[in-house]
Amino acid sequence: MKFLIWALLAYLVYRMFAGKSAEKIVKKEPAAAETFQDPVCGVYIAEADAVVGRLEGKRYHFCSMECLRKFEEMQQRQ
Ligand SMILES: [Zn+2]
Numbered sequence: 001m002k003f004l005i006w007a008l009l010a011y012l013v014y015r016m017f018a019g020k021s022a023e024k025i026v027k028k029e030p031a032a033a034e035t036f037q038d039p040v041c042g043v044y045i046a047e048a049d050a051v052v053g054r055l056e057g058k059r060y061h062f063c064s065m066e067c068l069r070k071f072e073e074m075q076q077r078q
Helices: 004-029 065-077
Strands: 035-037 044-046 051-055 058-062
Touching: 051 065, 058 065
Parallel strands: none
Antiparallel strands: 035 044, 051 058
8 A cells, every 4th residue: 555655656746847847848949830940049030030041952041141141151161
């Protein structure tokens, strides 16, 4: 019987921590569906505010022209 109580307690503690970490993951995600991550500085930008760059047929979203230029420089070096 004691074992059952301990098992239940362990389960409750596990649920508490599992719930908290799940909450953190949700908060990290961008709120709107139409957001993109800047590959240079890692900031999330809404489609409407983003500077869109094209490179080898792929679309990249940047927070500013400065990041777009940095990205192009990085690609040219490779
Ligand atoms: Zn940026």
